[in-house]
Amino acid sequence: MATLQDRRAVLLDIDGTTLLGTGALPGARALVDDLRERSVPLVWLTNNTSRSRDAWCARLADAGFDPRPDELYTAGDATIDFLKGKDPRPSVWLVGPPGLADDFTSAGLVIDDAHPDVVVLAYDTTLTYDRIARTAHLLQAGLPYIATHPDPTCPDPDGPLPDVGSFIAMFDVACGRRPTVIGKPEPAMIHQVLARLGVAPGDALMIGDRLATDIRMANSAGVPSCLVLTGATSAEDVGHAPAADRPDQVLASLRDLLFRERGPPRPL
Structure with a gap:
């Protein structure tokens, strides 16, 4: 052991x-x-891709830790590294919160709501039905489909909350599509x-x-x-x-x- x-x-x-x-x-x-x-x-x-790297560091600091930036690696980071390794580098329809979008653009990736090359599904706590519908239509059109991670729920003091795995199940039922999982x-x-x-x-x-x-x-x-x-x-x-x-x-x-x-x- x-x-x-x-x-x-x-x-x-x-x-x-x-x-x-x-x-x-x-x-x-x-x-x-x-x-x-x-x-x-x-x-x-x-x-957990519900927040940016900076927000994660702040959350850990608020809980009494003192994290350095190189002491954190998220499924969002792993997804960014995966996409940056593609040639040509794809533009992204990102189902994710604004902080994660900032991390993507800071890393040199293009968020393209009009004509994306790939769908990326993250833990979006700001998700609206309009964005669910747009994602479904992009998946039905056959765009490559990536999920940052497969967790069905996220722990919360008041009980588990729906996470990316729950979103994956929703789009599987609606579109018959399953993603490539990165995290x-x-x-x-x-x-x-x-x-x-x-x-x-x-x-x-x-x-x-x-x-x-x-x-x-x-x-x-x-x-x-x-x-x-x-x-x-x-x-x-x-x-x-x-x-x-x-x-x-x-x-x-x-x-x-x-x-x-x-x-x-x-x-x-």
């Missing part, structure tokens, strides 16, 4: 693992402090980050709350994994998971990870 003490990098999910709503989950700040004290690289990996659980997302860090998959640790995204991605990439039960997954879910989605270890929270290795964590 991988331990924190022998890891050369830690990859940490946000919603349901580090944060729930706007607040830090138990042990999250203490874990980040521990990694910083030991100079272990940390990267937050999130599928977790695709292993390319984790390989991109580890290559940048210069860390081998077996020397990292992925910590998340979702079996079908966080843990499946880690297993596909050969990265040891830890599931925490503070988000989308219950202990009963773990018992019914297929082999591809089974974590190397299961803990109630990040607090328990530190408790197991170093004794009770510092007060939050």
